[in-house]
Amino acid sequence: MTAADVVVVGAGMTGVACAYYAARAGLVVTVVDRGGVAAGTTGAGEGNILVSDKPPGPELALARRSAALWRELGDAVGGARIELEHKGGLVVAASPAEDAALRSFAAGQRAAGVEAHEVAADELCDHEPHLATDLAGGVRYPQDMQVQPMLAAAHLLRAARVRVLTGTRVVGLDRDTAGAIRAVRTDRGLLPTRAVVNAAGVWAGEVAALAGVDLPILPRRGFVLVTEPLPALVRHKVYAADYVANVGRSSTDLQVSPVVEGTRAGTVLIGSTRERVGFDPAFSLRALRGLAAGAVRLFPFLKSVSAIRAYRGFRPYSPDHLPTIGADSRVPGLHHAAGHEGAGIGLAPATGEAVAALLTGAPPPLDLRPFAPERHDVHL
Structure with missing residues (x-):
């Protein structure tokens, strides 16, 4: 299969946001999903974009940034098309x-x-x-909003103009002699890449395990x-x-x-x-x-x-109720964007923006240390 700068595993709202911002940053992106676009948690969600339910701290900062980005996305793809409502x-x-x-x-x-x-x-x-x-x-x-999550995922993915492989299961993550990612192995063939974004939602732990790391989602x-x-x-x-x-x-x-x-x-x-x-x-x-x-x-x-x-x-x-966002220091080239629980729709844009920054070597707009993948090691 054609090589990509980054392979995003998961075509839910979080994976779509990662693909959208990575593509906007100039990267060649392929999205892979075992089902279809928004076929998992995203398709079963209410479309919540909330700041009201989050106490002061890192998740609220992520939510506030996401709310601003959702307003931008509404202008970019058409708020009416994705049923983005500023209802409060x-x-x-x-x-x-x-x-x-x-x-x-x-x-x-x-x-x-x-x-x-x-x-x-x-x-x-x-x-x-x-x-x-x-x-x-x-x-x-x-500031609370609502969006139709399936419409939003579909329109953002279309706007990103990335390659999408649905009905495709990831069965392995190939690594070079230094342990870094070099390809994603699927049931339809090999996808050469140096970067993987694990946005597989409730299956993110399974994807992480393919690289030999633990992710308790x-x-x-x-x-x-x-x-x-x-x-x-x-x-x-x-x-x-x-x-x-x-x-x-x-x-x-x-x-x-x-x-x-x-x-x-x-x-x-x-x-x-x-x-x-x-x-x-x-x-x-x-x-x-x-x-x-x-x-x-x-x-x-x-x-x-x-x-x-x-x-x-x-x-x-996630056991500590925070998503896992960022590069995994245990496996060079592996990034995570998962574990948002019921806030994934609302937090997706800021998550995607932050992951895209890491993929391009730019400083992320928010402090990602509270969401670091390695924080879970202390619970093992």
């Missing part, structure tokens, strides 16, 4: 104690540069007229309910304050936090659940009931609305 987020509290904790969390974010506006209980209906009336308060985040199952098409009754991405805590937990047990948002098609998406059950594809009635109950708790009108389908996906979970 509204996080709501069920009790006075929860409201106080939410306001404290928001104050820390504001100090880190996030727009966060406190909303009193009696003002929530001004922002969401159909919201439950017994909530204790909330915080509005104008595991699947974390989640479900989404989809309602029948409705008038535009939900204006923001609305979620319960305990969502943030559930994102950061490491428990294997089922966790449910209501997240409700409308789409351009009129359907309402209802998430989110988290549980570590390996790659078990079974549908959990307990999880779906939890989603329905949580959504009705926030928006009582949903009690009389029909759910038309449900789907599930697997988030790439």
